Amino acid sequence: MLPWNRGVPMGRAVTTPPTSLPQQERIILPLPRGETPLVRVGDPVSRGQRVADGNGDPLPIYAPVSGTVAALDTMELAAGGSCLALILQNDGLDTAADPLELPDDEDALWDSGVRLPGGRPLAQAVTQAAPGLDTLIVSAMDREPWHCTEDAALCLDADAVAAGLAFLNRQLHPRRTLLAVGAGQHQAAQAAAPLDCTVMTVPQRYPLAHPQLLAESLGRLPPGQPPQEGDVLVLPVSAVAAFGAALQGTPPIRQRVSVAWRRGHALIDAPMGAPLSAILEAAAAPDGPLLLGGPMTGSPLRHADGPLVPGITSLCVLPPRRHRNGTPCIRCGRCAAVCPMDRQPWLGIGHCLHCGACRYVCPAAGYTPSKEEVLL
Amino acid sequence: MNTAPYIHCGQSTALQMLDAAIALLPAAAGAVWFFGLRAAAMLLLAVAAAAATQFLWDRFTGRQELRTLTVLVTGLLSALLLPARAALWAAPLGAVIAVSVKVLTGGIGQNWWNPAALGRAALLPLLCPLALKDCQGTFLMAYLDGAIGEASTLLLLVGAAYLAMRHLLPWAVAVPYLCASFLTAAVLPHCDPMAVLCWGGTLLGACFLSADPVTTPMGLTFRVLYGVFTGAVSTVFSFYGWGMGGVVVATLAANTAFRAAETIAARLQNTAELEQV
Ligand code: SF4
Ligand code: SF4
Numbered sequence: 001m002l003p004w005n006r007g008v009p010m011g012r013a014v015t016t017p018p019t020s021l022p023q024q025e026r027i028i029l030p031l032p033r034g035e036t037p038l039v040r041v042g043d044p045v046s047r048g049q050r051v052a053d054g055n056g057d058p059l060p061i062y063a064p065v066s067g068t069v070a071a072l073d074t075m076e077l078a079a080g081g082s083c084l085a086l087i088l089q090n091d092g093l094d095t096a097a098d099p100l101e102l103p104d105d106e107d108a109l110w111d112s113g114v115r116l117p118g119g120r121p122l123a124q125a126v127t128q129a130a131p132g133l134d135t136l137i138v139s140a141m142d143r144e145p146w147h148c149t150e151d152a153a154l155c156l157d158a159d160a161v162a163a164g165l166a167f168l169n170r171q172l173h174p175r176r177t178l179l180a181v182g183a184g185q186h187q188a189a190q191a192a193a194p195l196d197c198t199v200m201t202v203p204q205r206y207p208l209a210h211p212q213l214l215a216e217s218l219g220r221l222p223p224g225q226p227p228q229e230g231d232v233l234v235l236p237v238s239a240v241a242a243f244g245a246a247l248q249g250t251p252p253i254r255q256r257v258s259v260a261w262r263r264g265h266a267l268i269d270a271p272m273g274a275p276l277s278a279i280l281e282a283a284a285a286p287d288g289p290l291l292l293g294g295p296m297t298g299s300p301l302r303h304a305d306g307p308l309v310p311g312i313t314s315l316c317v318l319p320p321r322r323h324r325n326g327t328p329c330i331r332c333g334r335c336a337a338v339c340p341m342d343r344q345p346w347l348g349i350g351h352c353l354h355c356g357a358c359r360y361v362c363p364a365a366g367y368t369p370s371k372e373e374v375l376l
Numbered sequence: 377m378n379t380a381p382y383i384h385c386g387q388s389t390a391l392q393m394l395d396a397a398i399a400l401l402p403a404a405a406g407a408v409w410f411f412g413l414r415a416a417a418m419l420l421l422a423v424a425a426a427a428a429t430q431f432l433w434d435r436f437t438g439r440q441e442l443r444t445l446t447v448l449v450t451g452l453l454s455a456l457l458l459p460a461r462a463a464l465w466a467a468p469l470g471a472v473i474a475v476s477v478k479v480l481t482g483g484i485g486q487n488w489w490n491p492a493a494l495g496r497a498a499l500l501p502l503l504c505p506l507a508l509k510d511c512q513g514t515f516l517m518a519y520l521d522g523a524i525g526e527a528s529t530l531l532l533l534v535g536a537a538y539l540a541m542r543h544l545l546p547w548a549v550a551v552p553y554l555c556a557s558f559l560t561a562a563v564l565p566h567c568d569p570m571a572v573l574c575w576g577g578t579l580l581g582a583c584f585l586s587a588d589p590v591t592t593p594m595g596l597t598f599r600v601l602y603g604v605f606t607g608a609v610s611t612v613f614s615f616y617g618w619g620m621g622g623v624v625v626a627t628l629a630a631n632t633a634f635r636a637a638e639t640i641a642a643r644l645q646n647t648a649e650l651e652q653v
Binding site: 008365 | 389390
């Protein structure tokens with residue numbers, strides 16, 4: 001049995017070589033924030049061409065393949081709901097547009113079109129933290145067990161990370177730049193060595209990679225005054241890599257998606273707008289209930305044919321589960337021992353990260369998981 | 377599918393109780409070795425009585441507590457806390473009282489008092505003449521005049537080690553308990569601290585009665601205080617003639633005091649938090 005009071009074990013952070021998704025005929029580019037299309041139905045597009053401009057948050061969208069605009073129609077999204085989307089017919093020729101040229105100031109962040117996992121613009125996070133930033137933490141740790149997209153981003157795109165990091169250091173002038181690496185991510189630690197930052201090793205336990213916990217544990221490590229609130233900015237290394245690639249001329253038109261199930265995982269390199277069902281097929285994932293995100297905080301995948309959009313970096317296939325009634329709380333205190341915020345979950349007070357670690361360890365949980373589920 | 381998280385560590389109430397019961401098996405085997413078939417009969421009757429009582433109560437209340445396997449622990453402990461000279465019906469009677477009071481005070485999770493300790497305490501009036509008087513002798517291997525479970529400290533230690541291995545041993549209770557027992561014995565006149573420490577009853581109280589999560593406090597501070605209180609009081613009681621009875625009475629007193637304190641503390645904390653908001 002695992003020492004349960006140290007958090008949830010992070011199963012696999014070691015990168016597998018990514019598989020490229022085969023060419024998709026139809027690419028769906030949703031415009032969920034009311035983006036204005038810059039192309040009309042029937043227009044030819046080339047890979048990397050700017051096809052829509054942002055309105056709400058001014059982030060542009062770039063075409064991931066070359067071909068023609070087949071339609072502008074309402075499409076269903078993977079997380080549920082639907083919105084207007086540009087539908088591209090892939091011509092398979094992969095004609096590239098001119099490389100992206102970004103200005104050397106803050107606008108580059110917006111023009112790059114890079115979003116953080118979850119969908120928030122990278123530019124927004126950076127501009128909000130910019131004045132008086134003390135510590136920039138780039139996290140190469142995956143947020144959830146089973147997944148390895150962050151690890152892969154650092155191992156495979158070290159050049160792009162270096163470019164992105166150099167830009168951020170120049171723009172933000174943080175007093176310190178730290179790179180958080182999990183204790184087991186040896187390859188990532190090697191890749192991080194030449195970067196312009198201090199590499200910090202963090203125990204590989206969920207939920208320690210939560211930005212707030214990283215900020216607390218790393219942001220105050222060296223002696224001195226504890227930084228004020230907002231003085232620490234935590235960015236996932238995948239976003240820094242995507243931004244670095246944009247600086248080098250490639251807009252974020254492809255994304256690595258980690259598909260994980262109990263016995264295995266796969267890393268799929270897919271163009272934005274590819275249907276998630278194709279990604280699952282390429283990963284040779286078993287059948288089962290599907291999740292967007294990780295097994296701890298993921299949400300059900302409502303529409304498997306929905307397109308890959310920025311923000312989706314991981315998918316989970318859950319084992320079938322047997323439902324059983326739980327027991328009343330037996331006051332064992334495991335939930336409090338595991339809680340990273342030192343809460344006493346049964347009191348329901350204090351700030352909660354909604355990490356789910358307390359429910360993971362609770363012996364009275366509302367269901368008894370099948371054995372498959374137990375052996376991570 | 378319900379809500380996140382979608383994976384679980386696999387621990388369940390039933391597994392925890394099963395582990396606690398397994399930890400009692402060495403002591404139970406020792407009891408059978410030292411006291412023969414009589415001890416075996418006591419153990420079996422107590423477990424059967426506990427299970428039957430729980431089954432009937434489950435029928436009546438509509439809850440499903442039998443499958444949490446608490447009856448295994450309650451039954452085994454009910455027998456192990458009794459001396460071999462007790463009547464054969466004493467162990468099952470204790471188990472019936474233990475389970476019934478647990479159910480009547482709200483069932484698993486809600487009950488304030490350690491069921492086995494309560495069953496044993498209820499039998500105290502019946503067993504007084506047999507109470508343990510002398511707290512000296514060689515305790516480590518076999519002490520044959522007390523409860524059948526306290527006969528061998530060594531076997532209890534094996535069980536405690538198993539609990540520790542399964543992360544079920546409440547260190548925050550057990551260590552202060554043992555320290556407090558030792559210090560109290562050192563203060564009491566004519567009492568040998570080492571003998572008290574090596575007495576199986578002390579270990580039963582420190583590691584097994586306190587390993588019931590429901591009736592032991594949850595917070596670290598309360599746990600330590602609980603251990604100190606129970607260790608000191610049980611040593612005094614058992615030294616002045618109650619033997620195992622002293623341990624269970626001390627446990628019940630601590631259960632009451634600390635559950636009340638915990639409830640009040642939680643209320644206060646809740647109110648304070650609400651006022652801040
Ligand atoms: S109480 Fe909140 S922060 Fe603590 S373990 Fe549970 S979900 Fe995580
Ligand atoms: S909520 Fe679960 S983990 Fe927390 S004390 Fe109760 S039974 Fe134990």
